[in-house]
Amino acid sequence: MTATATTGETMRRNGGRRLVDRVARVRELGIVVALGVLFGVTGAVNPSFLSYASLRDILLNSAIVAMLAVGQTLVVVTRNVDLSVSSVVGLSAFGGALILADHPGVPVAVVIAGCVVLGALCGAVNGLLVGAAKVPALVATLGTLYAFRGIDYAWAGGRQVNAADMPEGFLSLGSRSVLGVPLLALVALAVLLAVGWTLGNLRAGRELYAIGSSPEAAVLAGIAVRRRIVAAFVANGALAGLAGVMWAARFGTVDATVATGKELDVIAAVVVGGVAIFGGSGSVYGAALGALLLTGITSALAVLRVDALAQTAINGALLIAAIVLDRVLALRVAAALRRRRYHETTDPGRPADGR
Amino acid sequence: MTTRTPWRHTALLAGLVLLTAACGGTTKSDVEQQASASATAASSAAADPNAPIKQGLKIAFLPKQVNNPYFTIANGGGIEAAKEFGGEGKEVGPSDASASSQVSYINTLTQQKQDAIVIAANDPNAVVPALKQAMAAGIKVVSYDSDTAPEGRHVFVNQASAEDLGRTQVQLLAEQVGHKGKIAILSATPNATNQNTWIEFMKDELKKPDYKDMELVKVAYGNDDDQKSFTETQGLLRSYPDLAGIISPTTVGIAAAARYLSDSPSKGKVKLTGLGTPNQLRKFVKDGTIEAFELWNPADLGYLASYAAAALASGQVTGAEGEKFKAGKLGEYTIGAKGEVLLGKPTVFNEDNIDDFDF
Numbered sequence: 001m002t003a004t005a006t007t008g009e010t011m012r013r014n015g016g017r018r019l020v021d022r023v024a025r026v027r028e029l030g031i032v033v034a035l036g037v038l039f040g041v042t043g044a045v046n047p048s049f050l051s052y053a054s055l056r057d058i059l060l061n062s063a064i065v066a067m068l069a070v071g072q073t074l075v076v077v078t079r080n081v082d083l084s085v086s087s088v089v090g091l092s093a094f095g096g097a098l099i100l101a102d103h104p105g106v107p108v109a110v111v112i113a114g115c116v117v118l119g120a121l122c123g124a125v126n127g128l129l130v131g132a133a134k135v136p137a138l139v140a141t142l143g144t145l146y147a148f149r150g151i152d153y154a155w156a157g158g159r160q161v162n163a164a165d166m167p168e169g170f171l172s173l174g175s176r177s178v179l180g181v182p183l184l185a186l187v188a189l190a191v192l193l194a195v196g197w198t199l200g201n202l203r204a205g206r207e208l209y210a211i212g213s214s215p216e217a218a219v220l221a222g223i224a225v226r227r228r229i230v231a232a233f234v235a236n237g238a239l240a241g242l243a244g245v246m247w248a249a250r251f252g253t254v255d256a257t258v259a260t261g262k263e264l265d266v267i268a269a270v271v272v273g274g275v276a277i278f279g280g281s282g283s284v285y286g287a288a289l290g291a292l293l294l295t296g297i298t299s300a301l302a303v304l305r306v307d308a309l310a311q312t313a314i315n316g317a318l319l320i321a322a323i324v325l326d327r328v329l330a331l332r333v334a335a336a337l338r339r340r341r342y343h344e345t346t347d348p349g350r351p352a353d354g355r
Numbered sequence: 356m357t358t359r360t361p362w363r364h365t366a367l368l369a370g371l372v373l374l375t376a377a378c379g380g381t382t383k384s385d386v387e388q389q390a391s392a393s394a395t396a397a398s399s400a401a402a403d404p405n406a407p408i409k410q411g412l413k414i415a416f417l418p419k420q421v422n423n424p425y426f427t428i429a430n431g432g433g434i435e436a437a438k439e440f441g442g443e444g445k446e447v448g449p450s451d452a453s454a455s456s457q458v459s460y461i462n463t464l465t466q467q468k469q470d471a472i473v474i475a476a477n478d479p480n481a482v483v484p485a486l487k488q489a490m491a492a493g494i495k496v497v498s499y500d501s502d503t504a505p506e507g508r509h510v511f512v513n514q515a516s517a518e519d520l521g522r523t524q525v526q527l528l529a530e531q532v533g534h535k536g537k538i539a540i541l542s543a544t545p546n547a548t549n550q551n552t553w554i555e556f557m558k559d560e561l562k563k564p565d566y567k568d569m570e571l572v573k574v575a576y577g578n579d580d581d582q583k584s585f586t587e588t589q590g591l592l593r594s595y596p597d598l599a600g601i602i603s604p605t606t607v608g609i610a611a612a613a614r615y616l617s618d619s620p621s622k623g624k625v626k627l628t629g630l631g632t633p634n635q636l637r638k639f640v641k642d643g644t645i646e647a648f649e650l651w652n653p654a655d656l657g658y659l660a661s662y663a664a665a666a667l668a669s670g671q672v673t674g675a676e677g678e679k680f681k682a683g684k685l686g687e688y689t690i691g692a693k694g695e696v697l698l699g700k701p702t703v704f705n706e707d708n709i710d711d712f713d714f
Binding site for chain 1: 545635
């Protein structure tokens with residue numbers, strides 16, 4: 001009787017601990033805690049921050065950056081980087097808006113598909129430069145950052161496409177909600193889940209991590225490194241193209257300067273989300289949460305009536321605080337897990353295997 | 356090693372000498388001397404108000420950056436004016452709004468021996484030395500939109516006085532909110548000189564007894580970035596639920612705020628006004644998000660600057676106060692103090708007249 005009770009209790013305790021272990025091992029934990037703190041504190045000061053309308057705004061604001069961060073993660077895990085995303089977004093946003101304004105007969109779906117293809121082509125240029133021509137990604141994409149923006153400038157020639165020029169059906173994509181969730185956020189979520197699943201479960205996804213962990217070993221292991229890198233850049237470009245259309249639908253006013261400088265926000269989101277900048281580890285979920293945290297911070301500062309002149313500095317400080325919090329939590333959890341494993345293996349009363 | 360050491364000393368010495376010489380070259384008294392020299396030169400050349408406009412004048416428009424819709428329209432007006440008086444206008448400029456890239460364009464234009472340069476300065480002082488060289492080479496310089504320091508140009512064509520712009524925007528919003536309630540300003544960057552000057556005049560206007568029931572609760576900065584302006588507008592509505600109106604004296608800010616408001620429950624309740632272009636805001640005026648906003652006509656600005664350049668290059672004016680010149684369809688203008696020419700009061704756009712404008 002007592003024996004069974006003890007066993008049952010141990011099992012329960014073990015089960016509980018396994019759950020804690022599993023939660024603690026989640027790489028994104030730190031960022032979730034940071035998000036909780038941010039929303040908790042801001043909501044306590046100004047409850048309207050947690051209202052439905054406000055949360056909806058924050059989701060909408062972060063949708064585009066989150067999608068770009070997901071794409072960027074694909075590239076960063078292979079130990080590369082794509083600085084040209086903001087220019088691809090600009091090119092795609094302007095191209096899409098221009099077609100919609102000048103040829104109102106073209107169906108919106110065709111325009112969206114066209115923008116995705118345009119983005120993928122830009123991504124292919126990056127991919128071939130990095131994967132085939134072996135130009136370091138930082139340099140190659142810095143070059144295309146200017147090249148794509150230059151094409152955008154030449155194409156636009158100073159023109160601006162305004163909300164009145166685009167069909168209402170297209171603009172409403174940027175503000176419509178499905179079951180109370182903004183459509184753009186749903187698109188970003190769908191992309192996130194699809195890419196997340198691919199990275200976690202498919203051979204193509206796992207090989208990206210292998211390439212990032214050790215490019216030489218990846219070659220020796222027979223991975224088609226060049227093809228995988230090109231594919232990562234193409235996928236990232238396609239997502240940037242999609243983000244460009246979303247940008248046009250969301251903001252309604254488009255000229256050649258759209259999204260200038262946003263590449264740094266995207267890379268910040270990726271890094272905050274725990275993706276190692278030297279490749280090989282990190283998840284798209286983290287990157288998306290990073291984007292949510294960054295936009296959350298900006299929104300919170302606007303709501304908290306923080307002095308505008310100090311906002312940028314505070315924004316940076318909070319960003320560093322979030323990364324430090326994430327690092328400290330990760331190190332502590334790692335240390336705790338190591339300690340426990342040591343105890344378990346040295347304690348003769350328990351089976352070595354925790355299960 | 357032994358042969359190298361004295362070399363280093365010499366090099367260091369030479370460097371020091373160069374440095375001190377360079378510092379000596381830009382002392383304040385020198386600049387003042389040059390300024391007074393150019394002033395005497397300007398006043399010694401007599402203006403002949405009846406001189407005809409020379410044919411085939413080459414006028415170059417150097418905006419803050421090309422590919423900026425606002426400057427495209429302004430320079431379009433300027434090039435049109437040049438055609439009218441038998442001259443030749445062209446637009447050149449950097450794709451980034453930086454003073455250093457403007458300087459290299461000024462140098463090129465000087466070498467090309469243009470008759471006049473019409474410039475919107477990215478920095479009031481950094482472009483002055485290059486412009487002085489151009490002026491020394493006989494090129495007439497007109498600044499428009501953003502002035503240079505006065506010694507760097509002959510005439511400044513001012514789109515609208517800062518005072519008019521600041522005060523009229525408050526008047527516009529006050530009418531819409533019935534002279535009472537909390538209002539906020541959505542500006543560009545915290546260090547944008549023109550924005551801050553307008554905001555000072557807005558604050559001054561609000562001190563008048565007419566506006567005793569209106570309170571300016573916050574100046575927010577959208578950094579002329581769509582996303583940031585969106586977020587700041589949301590922040591204003593959240594932190595001041597009883598906000599009556601927003602003034603956004605920047606085209607990016609007002610468009611972003613309008614786009615946000617048009618989809619929000621505050622549409623029509625929170626009034627929005629400021630500076631924007633009719634094409635950009637047409638949809639929002641028609642759907643009731645915006646009642647009225649204002650701006651000068653950028654095409655007229657370029658047009659007037661072009662005529663001012665032609666008048667200078669033809670000797671009709673020298674840039675001294677009180678001189679008059681004709682600017683085609685816009686009529687006659689008088690040069691004011693410090694060589695300033697004022698385009699006029701801003702135009703107010705609303706549902707009734709917005710379709711008459713295409714820019």
